[in-house]
Amino acid sequence: MLCEYPVLRLLASGQEKQVDAGGFVDALPLPADAPDVWAKVAKESGEENIVVIDSHVTPSPALEAYCPEPILSASSLCLLFPARSVVTGLVVSRGVRLVPSNRFDGIETLFSPSLTLPHVAGSFAANYTPQRAFRTAYLLTADRPVPTNPLARHRFALSASLGSEALNGPWWMLGALYALLDQNPVEVAWAKCAPLLADPSGLSRRSRELARKVRLATDLPVQAMDQRQSRAVKALIPNIAPADYWQGFVEGCADLGADGKTLAVRYALAGAAVWPGEISA
Amino acid sequence: MNAASACPGRLADVPIVFMSYDEPWADETFDDLRKLRPDALRVHGVKGLDACHKAAAEVADADWFLTVDADTTLDPATFDVKLPERLMHPVFRLDWLSRNAVNGLVSGNGCLKLWPRTLAMAMRSHEAAPKARVSLDADLGTIRPGITRQVVMPGCYVSSDPARTPFHAFRAGFREAVFLTNLKDTETIADQIDSTSASPLDAILSVWCTIGAHTPNGTWMMYGARMGLWSHLAWPSWDPREVNDYDRMLRFWTHTILPRIGAGGNRCRYSGIRWDAARLNDEINCLADRLEKHTDSYLPYFNADVSRLIVESGLLAAANQAPALDAIGRVFQKGRGVPIDITAAQELYETAAVIGRPSAFANLARLHDLGLIEKADCATAEHLYKVAIKLGSPHAPSHLAEMLEADPDRSLTERRKINCLRDLAAERGFAGPGKGKEPRL
Numbered sequence: 001m002l003c004e005y006p007v008l009r010l011l012a013s014g015q016e017k018q019v020d021a022g023g024f025v026d027a028l029p030l031p032a033d034a035p036d037v038w039a040k041v042a043k044e045s046g047e048e049n050i051v052v053i054d055s056h057v058t059p060s061p062a063l064e065a066y067c068p069e070p071i072l073s074a075s076s077l078c079l080l081f082p083a084r085s086v087v088t089g090l091v092v093s094r095g096v097r098l099v100p101s102n103r104f105d106g107i108e109t110l111f112s113p114s115l116t117l118p119h120v121a122g123s124f125a126a127n128y129t130p131q132r133a134f135r136t137a138y139l140l141t142a143d144r145p146v147p148t149n150p151l152a153r154h155r156f157a158l159s160a161s162l163g164s165e166a167l168n169g170p171w172w173m174l175g176a177l178y179a180l181l182d183q184n185p186v187e188v189a190w191a192k193c194a195p196l197l198a199d200p201s202g203l204s205r206r207s208r209e210l211a212r213k214v215r216l217a218t219d220l221p222v223q224a225m226d227q228r229q230s231r232a233v234k235a236l237i238p239n240i241a242p243a244d245y246w247q248g249f250v251e252g253c254a255d256l257g258a259d260g261k262t263l264a265v266r267y268a269l270a271g272a273a274v275w276p277g278e279i280s281a
Numbered sequence: 282m283n284a285a286s287a288c289p290g291r292l293a294d295v296p297i298v299f300m301s302y303d304e305p306w307a308d309e310t311f312d313d314l315r316k317l318r319p320d321a322l323r324v325h326g327v328k329g330l331d332a333c334h335k336a337a338a339e340v341a342d343a344d345w346f347l348t349v350d351a352d353t354t355l356d357p358a359t360f361d362v363k364l365p366e367r368l369m370h371p372v373f374r375l376d377w378l379s380r381n382a383v384n385g386l387v388s389g390n391g392c393l394k395l396w397p398r399t400l401a402m403a404m405r406s407h408e409a410a411p412k413a414r415v416s417l418d419a420d421l422g423t424i425r426p427g428i429t430r431q432v433v434m435p436g437c438y439v440s441s442d443p444a445r446t447p448f449h450a451f452r453a454g455f456r457e458a459v460f461l462t463n464l465k466d467t468e469t470i471a472d473q474i475d476s477t478s479a480s481p482l483d484a485i486l487s488v489w490c491t492i493g494a495h496t497p498n499g500t501w502m503m504y505g506a507r508m509g510l511w512s513h514l515a516w517p518s519w520d521p522r523e524v525n526d527y528d529r530m531l532r533f534w535t536h537t538i539l540p541r542i543g544a545g546g547n548r549c550r551y552s553g554i555r556w557d558a559a560r561l562n563d564e565i566n567c568l569a570d571r572l573e574k575h576t577d578s579y580l581p582y583f584n585a586d587v588s589r590l591i592v593e594s595g596l597l598a599a600a601n602q603a604p605a606l607d608a609i610g611r612v613f614q615k616g617r618g619v620p621i622d623i624t625a626a627q628e629l630y631e632t633a634a635v636i637g638r639p640s641a642f643a644n645l646a647r648l649h650d651l652g653l654i655e656k657a658d659c660a661t662a663e664h665l666y667k668v669a670i671k672l673g674s675p676h677a678p679s680h681l682a683e684m685l686e687a688d689p690d691r692s693l694t695e696r697r698k699i700n701c702l703r704d705l706a707a708e709r710g711f712a713g714p715g716k717g718k719e720p721r722l
Contacts, residue, residue, distance in 0.1 A: 001668060062637065065671035067664070119637070154594040161590065221590050228581035232491065233591060235579070236484050238598045240636075269435065269628075270635035273602035276378050276387055277437025278595070 002098065003064035006045040008038060012055035014132070022058035022122055024051070024096075039104040048101055049073060054094040056126035056136075057083045063121050068098060071259040076100050078114040081121035082241065087133065087163040087172045089234035090155070091241055092140055095121040115252045118241035118271065130197060131190060133168035137175030138186045146180075146218065152244060157220040161211070162234060165227035170203040173224065177210040180218060243278035246271030250279065292347065293360035295395065298337040299323045301351035302527065305551040306445050310351055317357055330525065331409035334419075338401040345369070346401075348394045352443045352453075353379060355393065359438040364395075367625050371397040372618040374421055374431045378599055382442035383450075383499045384492040385592035386485065387599040389431070390457060391441025400429060407525045415522055417460045428618035432609060433602055443502070446551045448534050450498035454489055454505025455512075456524045461486050462513045463521050481600055483577070486510065488597060490569075490580050495589035498549070500561055507568040507580070508538075514575055603638035606630075610644060614653075623653050639672035643680060650684050659684065670705070679706035679713035 002024075009027035030037050032055045042050050049068075053059055063081060072079055083095040093116075103110050127133035141160065147153050160176035163169035171193075178189040196202050207224040214222045225233065246267065253264035271279035297318050301307035302325070314321045322340045327333040337348050349355065359377070368375060379391040403424050410416030414423070421429045444450035465482045489506035493499020512519055523529050541564065545557025569580035583591065591597075610629035613622040627648055633641035646665035649657045662684060669677035682702035685695055706712050 001671065003671075062672055065668045067668060150593065151595045154590060155596065157590060158594045158596070221586065221593075223587050223590055225587060226581075228579075229583060229587060232487065232579055232581045232583075236488060236591070237596055238484075238601075240598055240601075242596065243598075266631055267635060269632045272435035273433070273606060273632060274598050274636060276433075276435060276599050277380075 001064060002051055002066050002068070002096075005049055005051045005098070006041075006047050007051040007053065008041060009053040010038075010055045012126075014128070015055055023061040023064045024053060024059050027051075027053055035104075035107040035110070039107070042099075042101045042104040045101070050099050050101055050104070052097045052099050054083075054096070054124075057095055057122055057124050059083075059096050059122040060120070063096060063119070066119060069259075069263055071253075071256050071263060072115070073098075075115070075256055075260075076102075078103065078111045080111070080114050080116045081119050082116055082245065083121045083124035084239065085163075086123050086125040087127050087137070087166040087169050088159055089162060089237045090159050091120060091245065092124050093143070094124050094140075116245060116248060118245040118249050118267070120239055120241055127166060127168045127172055130168050130171040131194075133171040134175035134190055134193060135186050137172040138179045138189055141176045141179035142186075146220070153220060155242065155244075157222045158233075160214070160220075161223045161225050162230045164204070164207070164225060165231045169230070170207060173207050174203070174210065177207065177214055177222065180214045180220065180222070181210065238274075240274055243271065243275035246275060246279050290364060291360065292362045292364065292395070293318075295345050295347050295364070296341040296343045297321050297347040297349060298341050299349055299351065300327075300333050300337055301325045302327070302333070303531075304351040304445070304449060307351040310354065313354060314349065317355060317360060328527070329408040331404060331407045334396070334401050334404065338396065338398050341398070344398055346396055346398065348396060349439075350391050350441065352445065352449070353391050353393070353439055353441045356438040356440075359393065362434075362436065362438070365434070367622065368432055369397075370619045371399045372425065372429045373397070374400055374419070375434050376431050377434050377439055378437050379439040379441040380437055382440050383444045383496045383502055384488050385595065385597050386488050387437055387597065388485070389433070391439065391443065393439045394431075400424065403429075407522075415463060415520075417456075417463055417521060417524065425618060428612070430605075430609070430612075433599075433605065444493070444496060444498040446549050447498050447501040447554060447556060448531070448552065450501035451505035451508075451534060451538060452527075452530050454502040454507075455509040455530070456505075457489055458486060458506040458509025459513065459521045459524050461489070462510060485600075487579070490572075490578070491583055492588050492591055494583060495585040495592070499588070500558070500565065504561060504565045504568070507565055507572060510572055510576070510578065511568055514572070601636065603633040603636040603641065606633040606636075607638050607641045607644065610641070614644070614648070623648065627654055637672070639669050639674040640676065642666075642669035642672065643674045643677040646677065647680060650680065673709075675706075675709040675711045678702045678709060679711055682706060683713060 007024045007027040009024070009029045010032040011029050012032045028041065030041065068079065079098040081096045082091045082093060084090065085092050097111060099110065126136040147156055160173060160180060163172045166172070174193050182189065196206060204224070211222045211224040214220055250264045250268045250271065253260040253267065268279050299311050299314055299321055301311070301323065311323055324333060324336045324340055327336045334348065338346060375395040376389055377393040378387050378389060380387050381390065400421065404419055404421065405411065406416045406418065406420045410420065421431055443453035461482055490503055490510065493502050539554070542560050543557045544555045545560065547558045548555045566582065572578040572580060606629045610626040610633065612619060613629065614626035627645065630641045630644045634645060642665050646662045646669060648654045649662035649665065663681065666677045666681035670681070682699045685691060685699050
């Protein structure tokens with residue numbers, strides 16, 4: 001089980017006070033900006049794989065019981081269990097990772113190549129200040145290529161439409177919308193929005209205006225949902241990884257030889273039970 | 282009886298019966314079906330859903346037959362689907378879920394059903410149910426309790442649009458809300474604790490009540506759903522079985538609902554009725570206020586753009602199938618109504634385990650523990666029991682204790698471990714077979 005591996009919990013600056021219990025309570029906290037420290041700890045552990053909890057992630061206790069299949073542990077891939085954003089309710093590319101120890105020698109390739117598993121790891125909450133929320137949403141959105149598949153495009157649009165009722169959620173939405181509109185560094189985008197700190201009533205107005213501009217510029221159907229709408233939509237989102245995560249994992253496993261193909265079939269069946277018609281082996 | 286359909290190979294080999302009653306578009310949909318299946322059969326105008334299904338069984342005249350509703354369209358790929366021989370037992374009805382064209386839900390509502398004739402004829406549901414039972418569905422579980430059931434098949438080849446006229450949209454929403462509310466009332470505490478989200482039925486009800494403004498009659502469907510919820514709340518003595526009586530539903534629509542809304546600029550191309558859209562919106566908002574005041578319902582307004590975004594994001598997953606997969610695995614392991622098939626049981630448990638069902642891990646452990654599978658071993662059993670325990674399985678502690686107790690050479694450490702497991706088992710309410718009350722699954 002994952003709880004039997006050494007576990008590192010990465011803490012961003014300012015995060016120390018935010019650490020919640022969740023799973024892996026005995027994880028070793030380490031600064032998120034000190035990869036040399038991570039490498040030292042990984043080497044001293046003498047283990048082949050290390051669990052790494054990304055900053056701002058609270059893992060669910062159930063994840064501790066996950067047992068990686070031998071084919072995955074032996075694959076030299078970094079395995080990512082994605083977390084669910086507390087702001088948007090959608091799964092993001094941060095979470096809990098199972099990292100081969102020998103990857104810690106080269107930080108550039110520490111988390112790549114990777115395989116994302118369709119198991120939701122817990123929650124991701126980087127919204128404890130307006131600036132943190134804005135910056136995180138901006139970077140997460142800018143990191144992702146705009147999909148061409150219609151279903152994926154609508155999900156992408158949804159990620160910039162939800163969250164107005166969450167703590168600093170309106171700032172999160174602004175960050176995501178700015179990332180869709182311009183190519184500037186995040187600091188430039190933040191400088192444009194920072195004056196709204198003194199004018200909270202202008203936040204929703206700015207979101208609606210930006211959402212309209214994004215629709216015109218990109219054809220993405222973003223909607224600046226109000227608090228009631230956002231809360232209701234988030235309640236509908238199941239705590240299950242979306243179909244594309246299942247399909248991606250099935251395709252990734254199939255590249256791992258005969259045992260990988262067996263695992264792919266099992267996950268395709270499971271994925272099809274949750275997302276009928278969207279998963280193929 | 283058609284001997285050729287004793288065990289067909291593909292869905293194309295199975296007789297298909299189209300069932301219609303009062304849908305003005307039914308001829309169009311039937312014609313579309315006949316383009317895919319020129320041999321498609323039809324029953325029309327049979328009063329009562331139980332009677333309608335029995336009529337379909339008679340018309341099909343085969344050991345197995347498919348039924349499809351009048352508001353359902355099928356993907357051409359449907360008929361290439363291979364039939365799972367392993368599941369072709371007369372105790373199972375096989376369902377291919379349908380995607381609702383209005384609210385995007387994937388569910389059994391409007392699904393394609395593969396019936397064994399004997400099951401359809403043994404069914405006593407809806408208007409044919411015993412008076413003491415509130416029957417709003419096929420109630421397969423009542424035919425042979427613990428044995429007969431529906432089995433959801435992988436794939437979604439079916440789309441259902443129950444909202445082609447205001448009346449049918451209203452009726453569909455109303456019936457579904459009443460059905461789901463009745464189902465909620467019969468949910469056990471164990472069902473609620475074991476669900477992966479706060480309340481799957483609440484989420485489904487919420488979808489029926491809030492999503493659809495982007496389609497021509499979606500608002501009528503939402504209105505029907507909210508009215509169904511309100512009926513349950515405002516008139517506790519009202520008999521929900523009235524939704525099975527289509528004449529009654531039509532009278533309710535004609536004499537109560539339509540006059541409330543009044544005529545206006547919107548017009549239905551099938552029925553020709555006109556309605557006031559603004560008045561309809563006022564009514565559904567008023568119902569939302571009342572429902573929110575008196576229940577935990579949360580029913581915001583989603584305009585057409587937001588409604589479309591939600592549906593086209595495809596984020597409304599089917600219900601969690603893990604409990605059903607696990608239960609069917611038990612059916613095959615124990616041979617309840619079907620021949621014992623441990624391979625099928627193992628596959629079903631493995632699928633349920635991937636989705637995170639704790640008891641699936643315990644059941645897999647048991648297969649190893651009891652030596653029922655090839656390469657069964659105690660180390661794997663112990664490991665799987667431990668995973669199940671970590672995930673909260675109430676049965677795994679006592680099963681693991683029992684397995685460890687069977688070793689006559691156990692050490693002091695292991696005896697202590699067994700005692701801890703027995704304590705945990707007692708805490709979780711299952712001391713072992715014959716040793717205490719078994720919690721409901």
